[in-house]
Amino acid sequence: MLIAGWKPFSLVDVVGRITFTTWACGCNLKCPFCHNWKVAEWQGCFEIPLEKFREELRDAKDFVDYLHLTGGEPALQPNLVRTLAKVSKEEGVEFSLNTNCTIPQSLELIDLADHVATDIKMPFEPLYGVNGNARIFFNNFKKCLNKLAQSKKPVELRIPVAKGLTIRYIGEIKKLVEPFDREKVVIVVNPLVTEPLTDPRDKAWCSEHCYKGNMPEEEVKEWEKAFKEMGFKVKVKKWIND
Numbered sequence: 273m274l275i276a277g278w279k280p281f282s283l284v285d286v287v288g289r290i291t292f293t294t295w296a297c298g299c300n301l302k303c304p305f306c307h308n309w310k311v312a313e314w315q316g317c318f319e320i321p322l323e324k325f326r327e328e329l330r331d332a333k334d335f336v337d338y339l340h341l342t343g344g345e346p347a348l349q350p351n352l353v354r355t356l357a358k359v360s361k362e363e364g365v366e367f368s369l370n371t372n373c374t375i376p377q378s379l380e381l382i383d384l385a386d387h388v389a390t391d392i393k394m395p396f397e398p399l400y401g402v403n404g405n406a407r408i409f410f411n412n413f414k415k416c417l418n419k420l421a422q423s424k425k426p427v428e429l430r431i432p433v434a435k436g437l438t439i440r441y442i443g444e445i446k447k448l449v450e451p452f453d454r455e456k457v458v459i460v461v462n463p464l465v466t467e468p469l470t471d472p473r474d475k476a477w478c479s480e481h482c483y484k485g486n487m488p489e490e491e492v493k494e495w496e497k498a499f500k501e502m503g504f505k506v507k508v509k510k511w512i513n514d
C-alpha cells in the first residue's frame with residue numbers, strides 16, 4: 273500500500289468541498305500533461321503508516337467532507353482502496369475516490385466510495401499517452417462511466433481540455449455525460465496548463481496543447497453553454513486571477 277503523502281485539509285481536490293487528500297502511487301496511463309507523473313511512476317513513495325494516518329484523519333474529520341484518495345491511479349492498489357474505505361467508515365468520514373476508471377478493478381472499487389471523481393479524456397489516444405492499449409482502456413472507461421451513471425452517487429466529471437484538440441470532441445463528451453443525474457453531477461472543465469504553472473510529463477506536447485494561463489473567455493463560454501443547456505452544474509477552472 274504505497275502512497276506519496278497526504279494533506280489533512282485541501283480546498284482544491286473536490287469542487288466546493290474540503291478534503292483530507294491522499295495520493296496513491298502508480299498509474300496505468302501516461303498522460304502527457306500529467307503533473308503528478310512522479311507519483312504515477314512510483315517515485316517518492318512509502319508504505320502508508322496506517323496508525324499515524326488514522327490519528328491525523330481523526331483530528332481533521334470534523335472539518336472535512338471526504339477522505340479523498342487520488343493518485344496516480346488508486347485502483348492499481350485495490351488493497352489500499354479497500355483499507356482506506358474501511359478506515360473512512362470506521363472514523364465516520366465519507367470516502368471519495370478519484371479513479372481514471374480505465375482498468376477493470378475500478379468498476380468494483382467505485383462501489384466502496386460515497387463520491388467518485390473521474391476524467392473524461394478526449395481524444396483518448398493522445399491524452400492517455402499509451403501505446404496500443406488506449407482503446408481497451410477507453411472501453412473499460414465507458415463501462416465504468418455507465419455504472420457510475422446508474423449508481424446515482426455524487427460524481428465529479430472532469431474534462432481535461434487540451435488546447436485545439438478537446439473542443440472538437442465536445443459532441444462525443446456530451447453523449448458520454450447524457451445518462452447522468454443532473455442533481456448528482458458536477459462537471460469540471462480543466463484547461464490543461466503548462467510550465468511554470470505545472471510540471472507536465474511531456475513538456476514538448478504541452479507547449480503545443482496546454483494553455484499558458486487561463487482559457488480564453490470565448491472558449492469558457494462555449495464549454496459552459498454546452499453543459500448548462502443539458503441541465504448540469506458546470507465549473508470552468510481558472511488558474512490565474514484576472
Ligand code: SF4
Nearest residue numbers: 299301303306344372
Ligand atoms: S491518469 Fe492521472 S495520474 Fe495517471 S498519468 Fe493520467 S493524469 Fe497522471
